[in-house]
Amino acid sequence: MxxxxxxxxxxxxxxxxxxxxxxxxxxxxxxxxxxxxxxxxxxxxxxxxxxxxxxxxxxxxxxxxxxxxxxxxxxxxxxxxxxxxxxxxxxxxxxxxxxxxxxxxxxxxxxxxxxxxxxxxxxxxxxxxxxxxASPGPDLLPGGGASPWVGGGPGRLSPQARSTVPMSSNFSRMTIFR
CATH class of the missing domain: 1.20.1080.10 (Glycerol uptake facilitator protein.)
Structure with a gap:
């Protein structure tokens, strides 16, 4: 063979x-x-x-x-x-x-x-x-987390999402630009 x-x-x-x-x-x-x-x-x-x-x-x-x-x-x-x-x-x-x-x-x-x-x-x-x-709501994210668009639609972040954005951008600045 x-x-x-x-x-x-x-x-x-x-x-x-x-x-x-x-x-x-x-x-x-x-x-x-x-x-x-x-x-x-x-x-x-x-x-x-x-x-x-x-x-x-x-x-x-x-x-x-x-x-x-x-x-x-x-x-x-x-x-x-x-x-x-x-x-x-x-x-x-x-x-x-x-x-x-x-x-x-x-x-x-x-x-x-x-x-x-x-x-x-x-x-x-x-x-x-x-x-x-694919629909915004509390069941969108794993673990039942709230959608970042709840209450405002796309482009308007919820308070939880707004508090996360500065932390993630600061983390990326620390890790990428050092």
Whole structure:
């Protein structure tokens, strides 16, 4: 028994390297988006999905595993950038040939769109009914904390949120600029 082969057969024979790489980026990005956005939809819709549904812990785990699965599936076929920003940044720095940028971007956009479409189709019914965890109110935050927009709408913070903003900005100044 031989090892894993990355030779892909197209309609007219083996795929060219650029086609193979675009396919690898599309496959990896599809899996990454499908699993990460699917985990987010599962967490957001968890009250409606029932007690057996998973929450925000599964979102973190599902997102991490989505990245891992996407990279592992794309790596035999391409460099597994899975993100147009990574591809463009590497090309701008001269670490990636510009001749490969378009096939990579095409694969990434196609894979991302198909992953989002797959997630939408999987969670369509729940999404059309509305996301129960997205409305401002006392049940929005984990632990039953109050929403920062209670009483004022977006842009007008509650007293709890106003008292937190100076502390967080002071903390970021202490840690980033020292």
């Amino acid at each position: 031989g090892g894993f082969s990355t030779t892909l057969i197209g309609l007219n024979g083996p795929l060219e390297p650029k086609g193979r790489e675009a396919l690898g980026e599309a496959l990896g990005t599809f899996l990454l988006v499908l699993l990460t956005v699917g985990s987010a939809a599962n967490a957001a819709l968890s009250p409606r999905l029932g007690p057996q549904a998973f929450g925000y812990d599964a979102l973190a785990l599902g997102s991490g595993l989505g990245v891992l699965v996407g990279v592992l599936c794309a790596r035999p076929l391409s460099e597994a950038h899975l993100n147009p920003a990574v591809t463009l940044a590497l090309a701008l720095r001269g670490l990636f040939p510009w001749g490969k940028v378009f096939p990579y971007l095409l694969g990434q956009f196609l894979g991302g769109f198909l992953g989002a479409l797959g997630t939408y189709l999987a969670y369509r019914e729940g999404l059309l009914q509305g996301v129960p965890n």
